[in-house]
Amino acid sequence: MKKIRWGLLSTANINRRVIPAIQESPRGQLVAVASRSLDSAQEYADYWEIPKTFGSYQEMLNSDAVDAVYISLPNHLHAEWSIKAMQAGKHVLCEKPFALTLADVDRMTAVAAETGMVLSEAFMYRHHPQTKMVGEFVKSGRLGDVTLVRGAFNFTVAKPENIRLAADMGGGSLWDVGVYPMSFAQYIMGERPEWVMGDQKLGASGVDIFFSGQMHYSGGRMAQISSAFNTPLYTMAEVIGTKGRLRLTRPFTGVHEDGNRITFYPNDLPPEELTLPEEYLYLGEVEDMQAAILDGAEGYLKLSETRDHVRTVLALYESAQKKQFITL
Ligand SMILES: NC(=O)c1ccc[n+]([C@@H]2O[C@H](COP(=O)([O-])OP(=O)(O)OC[C@H]3O[C@@H](n4cnc5c(N)ncnc54)[C@H](OP(=O)(O)O)[C@@H]3O)[C@@H](O)[C@H]2O)c1
Numbered sequence: 001m002k003k004i005r006w007g008l009l010s011t012a013n014i015n016r017r018v019i020p021a022i023q024e025s026p027r028g029q030l031v032a033v034a035s036r037s038l039d040s041a042q043e044y045a046d047y048w049e050i051p052k053t054f055g056s057y058q059e060m061l062n063s064d065a066v067d068a069v070y071i072s073l074p075n076h077l078h079a080e081w082s083i084k085a086m087q088a089g090k091h092v093l094c095e096k097p098f099a100l101t102l103a104d105v106d107r108m109t110a111v112a113a114e115t116g117m118v119l120s121e122a123f124m125y126r127h128h129p130q131t132k133m134v135g136e137f138v139k140s141g142r143l144g145d146v147t148l149v150r151g152a153f154n155f156t157v158a159k160p161e162n163i164r165l166a167a168d169m170g171g172g173s174l175w176d177v178g179v180y181p182m183s184f185a186q187y188i189m190g191e192r193p194e195w196v197m198g199d200q201k202l203g204a205s206g207v208d209i210f211f212s213g214q215m216h217y218s219g220g221r222m223a224q225i226s227s228a229f230n231t232p233l234y235t236m237a238e239v240i241g242t243k244g245r246l247r248l249t250r251p252f253t254g255v256h257e258d259g260n261r262i263t264f265y266p267n268d269l270p271p272e273e274l275t276l277p278e279e280y281l282y283l284g285e286v287e288d289m290q291a292a293i294l295d296g297a298e299g300y301l302k303l304s305e306t307r308d309h310v311r312t313v314l315a316l317y318e319s320a321q322k323k324q325f326i327t328l
Helices: 015-024 038-048 057-062 075-087 102-115 129-140 173-189 283-295 303-322
Strands: 004-009 028-034 052-054 068-071 091-095 119-122 146-156 195-202 208-216 222-228 230-241 244-248 262-266
Touching: 004 015, 004 057, 004 283, 015 028, 015 068, 015 283, 028 038, 028 057, 028 283, 038 052, 052 057, 057 075, 068 075, 075 091, 075 102, 091 283, 102 119, 102 303, 119 283, 119 303, 129 173, 129 230, 129 244, 129 262, 146 173, 173 208, 173 222, 173 230, 173 303, 195 303, 208 303
Parallel strands: 004 028, 004 068, 028 052, 068 091, 091 119, 146 222
Antiparallel strands: 146 230, 195 208, 208 222, 230 244, 244 262
């Protein structure tokens, strides 16, 4: 069986979640890690039992040891290294947020088209069967007409040196975790919002440590999202319709946790717990890439949807700065 040889572009913290997915996937093989320092690549490779190491990102891109790279760099480096990787003939799975400007999203998309490389945003929860099941439930009509999507992703960022607090690295709670409820709303509504309104509280480093957004969709449907770096971990999502509502306790990152529940509250009837599908959270994004590379399959998460994620975040930030509604 042909396997995709994966390389990790950095020794980021998040890699520890993606590595088991590559290892678990029958058509994936983790062959290399690149770091800005060879020592750190070597130490990382020893721990995770990765055969090849590179002391710079470009060296890994220049080698023919890997077919695809997973980009887990700070947000401001996503576009630059995705483009360099594709130009070096590597397929790219790039962490969220994909890029910090629409011009960068468009450049990345153009390079993917020019080089024929597969390029995808690593939004793992979008690929998970739990999210797909919720989408099907909404489409089934059991909620009636959807009127409102709500979602939150809060946690605590304690260390001042965390990349999430660096204004020049694309830090901020909306870029980091607000993108989860924002993209969830886009998925359920099937489109980007028509206009948005955002409000934020900035922290000492100049990035939003709390963000609240209101998004307006066609037909008067709405979404309300929030994200924070200054409260304990809390995630939720809710889809409210004319016939009932659906509540998710772990919509984004906690699908394997004991407290994960999806409950349907039909109007005037007892609540119903949905059966949760089991799959490792990060497996879907890896297998989707492999199917696109090896079988020519169409990727599940389209670059047009990714572009709308970035577009909506930019509009929300613009609204918060100008204290105005922003039309997309
Ligand atoms: N999908 C998810 O579940 C999820 C979860 C967490 C984070 N993420 C995303 O993954 C990305 C990485 O997040 P993380 O928390 O894992 O980051 P992190 O632990 O801080 O790692 C970032 C890595 O980038 C490399 N790097 C290159 N230039 C750097 C610079 N100037 N400053 C700091 N690091 C630099 C470093 O690797 P070397 O030293 O090896 O070069 C570093 O280990 C972000 O885009 C984030 O949004 C996604």
